[in-house]
Amino acid sequence: MKNKIGQITIFIIIAIILVAVIAGFFIFKDSLISEQIPANIEPVYVSFLSCLEDSTLIGIDVLESQGGYISLPDFEPGSAYMPFSSQLNFLGNPIPYWYYVSGNNVQKEQVPSKRKMENQLEEFIDKKITECIFDEYYEQEFEISQGEAETKITIRDNEVEVSLDMDLSINKEEDSALIRTHKVAVRSKLGVLYNSAKKIYEYEQKNLFLENYAVDTLRLYAPVDGVELTCSPVTWGADEVFDELQEAIEANTLSLKVKGGDYSLRNKEDEYFVVDVSVNAGVRFINSKEWANSFEVAPSEESVLISKPVGNQVGLGILGFCYVPYHFVYNVRYPVLIQVYSGKEIFQFPVAVVVQGNKPREALDVSAVEIGVPELCKYKNTLVEVNTYDTKLNPVEADISYECSGTVCNIGKAEQGNLEDNFPQCVNGYIVTKAEGFEDAKYLYSTTVSGSVDILLDKLYETNIELKLDGSSYDGNAMISFISDKSSKTVVYPGQKTVKLSEGQYEVQVYVYKSSSLKLEKTVYEQCMEVPQTGLGGFFGLMQEKCFDIEIPEQIISNVLSGGGKENYYILESELESSGVIEINAGSLSLPKSIAELQDNYLLFEEKGLEIYFK
Numbered sequence: 001m002k003n004k005i006g007q008i009t010i011f012i013i014i015a016i017i018l019v020a021v022i023a024g025f026f027i028f029k030d031s032l033i034s035e036q037i038p039a040n041i042e043p044v045y046v047s048f049l050s051c052l053e054d055s056t057l058i059g060i061d062v063l064e065s066q067g068g069y070i071s072l073p074d075f076e077p078g079s080a081y082m083p084f085s086s087q088l089n090f091l092g093n094p095i096p097y098w099y100y101v102s103g104n105n106v107q108k109e110q111v112p113s114k115r116k117m118e119n120q121l122e123e124f125i126d127k128k129i130t131e132c133i134f135d136e137y138y139e140q141e142f143e144i145s146q147g148e149a150e151t152k153i154t155i156r157d158n159e160v161e162v163s164l165d166m167d168l169s170i171n172k173e174e175d176s177a178l179i180r181t182h183k184v185a186v187r188s189k190l191g192v193l194y195n196s197a198k199k200i201y202e203y204e205q206k207n208l209f210l211e212n213y214a215v216d217t218l219r220l221y222a223p224v225d226g227v228e229l230t231c232s233p234v235t236w237g238a239d240e241v242f243d244e245l246q247e248a249i250e251a252n253t254l255s256l257k258v259k260g261g262d263y264s265l266r267n268k269e270d271e272y273f274v275v276d277v278s279v280n281a282g283v284r285f286i287n288s289k290e291w292a293n294s295f296e297v298a299p300s301e302e303s304v305l306i307s308k309p310v311g312n313q314v315g316l317g318i319l320g321f322c323y324v325p326y327h328f329v330y331n332v333r334y335p336v337l338i339q340v341y342s343g344k345e346i347f348q349f350p351v352a353v354v355v356q357g358n359k360p361r362e363a364l365d366v367s368a369v370e371i372g373v374p375e376l377c378k379y380k381n382t383l384v385e386v387n388t389y390d391t392k393l394n395p396v397e398a399d400i401s402y403e404c405s406g407t408v409c410n411i412g413k414a415e416q417g418n419l420e421d422n423f424p425q426c427v428n429g430y431i432v433t434k435a436e437g438f439e440d441a442k443y444l445y446s447t448t449v450s451g452s453v454d455i456l457l458d459k460l461y462e463t464n465i466e467l468k469l470d471g472s473s474y475d476g477n478a479m480i481s482f483i484s485d486k487s488s489k490t491v492v493y494p495g496q497k498t499v500k501l502s503e504g505q506y507e508v509q510v511y512v513y514k515s516s517s518l519k520l521e522k523t524v525y526e527q528c529m530e531v532p533q534t535g536l537g538g539f540f541g542l543m544q545e546k547c548f549d550i551e552i553p554e555q556i557i558s559n560v561l562s563g564g565g566k567e568n569y570y571i572l573e574s575e576l577e578s579s580g581v582i583e584i585n586a587g588s589l590s591l592p593k594s595i596a597e598l599q600d601n602y603l604l605f606e607e608k609g610l611e612i613y614f615k
Contacts, residue, residue, distance in 0.1 A: 044137050053162075054134075055129055057186060064345060065192065067112070068117050081294075083293055088291065130149070164181070211360030215358065226325070230558065233560065237305075246289040283338065286339070294332070310526070336351055337349075361496075376409060382423050386418070386433075388451055389417060403442070409433070428446055429445065437459065458504065463499055463501055475494050479509075479561075485505070505571075506570075508569055512564045516558060518560060561592075583612070
C-alpha cells in the first residue's frame with residue numbers, strides 16, 4: 001500500500017513539473033527564441049532595435065517641442081478682439097496653447113494627459129517602425145519581413161519603456177528567426193519635464209502670476225493713473241506707449257525664474273522675478289513682440305492719449321493753480337512660451353496672458369468657460385437683413401454688431417455688403433457697423449420683428465493739416481480737434497500733421513501753446529470743517545470746528561495758451577476727395593504773465609474764430 005502511495009506521489013510531482021515546463025515555455029517562448037537567434041542574423045535584429053529606439057527618440061522630441069502633442073488638435077483661428085489662435089507659431093513650429101481665449105471670446109484649455117501622450121507615441125511608432133532601412137542587409141541577400149505593429153508605451157520619470165508586438169522574420173540561407181516581441185528602454189527626461197510643466201501651469205491657473213507681472217509692468221511703463229501739475233494738456237502717443245510696453249513685457253518675462261531651477265540671485269531686487277513654485281528642472285519664460293498680441297486703451301482719440309488740465313478754465317481762476325488728472329484703462333493680451341528643460345531636452349508649451357480693464361483675468365476653473373458673454377447675446381431669435389453701402393451705393397464689407405442698453409452683441413460680417421442673421425430682441429437698439437476705411441455708423445433699429453435695413457457708410461479720407469498763426473506758417477505746439485456727432489478726432493501738432501475725416505458737420509478747435517516761465521508762488525490757506533467733539537460731547541453727537549492749513553506747492557507753468565479759436569464747418573466729401581490739404585488759420589493771444597491773464601486768454605479764446613480752406 002505504501003509503495004502504491006509513493007508511486008502516485010511521484011506521478012503527481014512529474015505532472016506538476018510538466019505543467020510548469022509547458023507554461024514556462026509559452027510564457028517565455030519569445031525570450032527563448034530571441035536567445036536562439038543565429039549569430040549570422042543577430043546584426044540585423046540589433047539594427048532593428050536601434051531603429052526602434054531612434055523612432056522613439058524622434059517621437060519624444062516631437063512631443064516635447066509641441067507641448068505634449070504629436071498629432072495637433074484642430075486649428076482654431078483668432079480674431080481682431082482676441083488675437084490668439086489655438087496654436088503659437090514658434091520658429092515655424094506650431095505649438096498648441098495649453099490655455100488660450102478663442103476668437104469668439106471663450107476660455108479654453110488643451111493640456112494633454114500622460115496617457116494621451118503615450119497613446120500618440122504608440123501610434124507614431126506603429127507607423128514609423130515600418131520605415132526602418134535594411135538596404136545594407138538586402139544587398140547581403142537577407143530576407144526581412146514585418147507584420148502588423150502594436151506598441152505599448154510607458155512614460156516614466158527618467159525613461160520611456162517601449163514594448164512592441166510585431167512579427168519580424170529574418171532569413172538567410174539555412175539561418176532563420178521569427179521574433180514577435182521587442183522591448184527597449186529609452187533614456188529620456190520626458191516624464192520629469194512633463195510633470196514640472198504641469199506643475200507650473202497649474203500654479204499659473206490658480207495664482208495668475210503671469211497676469212500679475214503684466215499688471216505691474218503696465219503700471220510701471222504706461223500712463224495709467226496719475227496727476228501732473230501743468231496748465232497745458234498732457235498727451236501720449238498710443239503707438240509709442242505700446243512699443244515701450246511690449247519691450248518691457250519681453251524683457252521682464254525673460255527675467256522670470258522659478259524656485260528649484262538653475263537660477264541665481266545677483267541682488268535683492270532679483271527676488272521680485274522669482275516665481276514661488278519649485279520644480280526639478282530649469283525653466284525659461286519667453287515672449288516676443290513679433291508674436292500675435294493685442295493692446296487697447298481707453299479713452300483715446302485716434303492713436304493719442306489726451307488728458308486736459310483743470311484750473312485754467314473760465315470760472316476756475318480761484319484755484320490759483322492748474323493740474324492734469326488722468327486715468328486710462330487697458331486691455332492687454334499676449335502669449336508666453338514656457339520651456340522646461342534638463343540637459344538638451346526641452347519640453348515647451350504656450351499660454352495666453354490676458355489683462356482686462358487693468359486687472360488680471362479671472363482664474364480658470366473648468367476647461368471651457370465663456371468670458372463675459374452678456375445674457376442678451378445668448379438669445380438671438382429675430383432674423384434681420386443688413387445691407388451696407390458707401391455714399392455711391394457700392395457694397396461695403398463690414399463687421400456688424402448690435403447695441404442694446406449698453407450691451408454689445410457681435411452678429412457677424414456683411415460679406416459683399418450683405419448680412420442675414422438672427423439678432424437679439426430689443427426696442428430702440430443700434431445696429432453698429434465697422435468697416436476698414438469708413439467711419440463707424442450706428443443705426444437706430446428695433447429688433448422685435450424681422451425686417452431689412454440699408455446703412456450708408458461715410459468714407460474716410462486722410463488729409464494733411466497746415467496750421468497758420470496770424471497768417472504765417474506755424475510749427476509750434478498746438479492741439480487741433482475735429483468734433484462731430486459721429487466721432488471726435490484730435491491731432492497733437494506738429495508731431496501729427498494728418499487726420500482722417502469724412503463728410504459731416506464739425507466743430508474745429510485749435511489750441512496754440514507757447515513756452516512760458518510763469519511762476520505761481522507757494523500758497524497756504526486755511527480749510528475748516530465740522531468734526532465730532534472728543535470725549536463725552538462726541539458721545540452725544542456734539543460737533544466742533546477744526547481748521548487745517550492746506551499748502552499748494554510752487555508751480556512753474558511751462559506751456560500756456562497763446563492762440564487758437566473755434567469754428568463750425570461742414571466738410572463736403574467732394575472737398576475731401578479733391579483736396580489733400582486742409583489749411584487752418586488761427587489768431588494769436590498775448591503771452592500771459594499771471595494766472596489772471598491766463599484766465600483772460602481762455603475767455604478771449606471762446607470768442608475767436610478760425611479760417612478754414614481746402615486746397
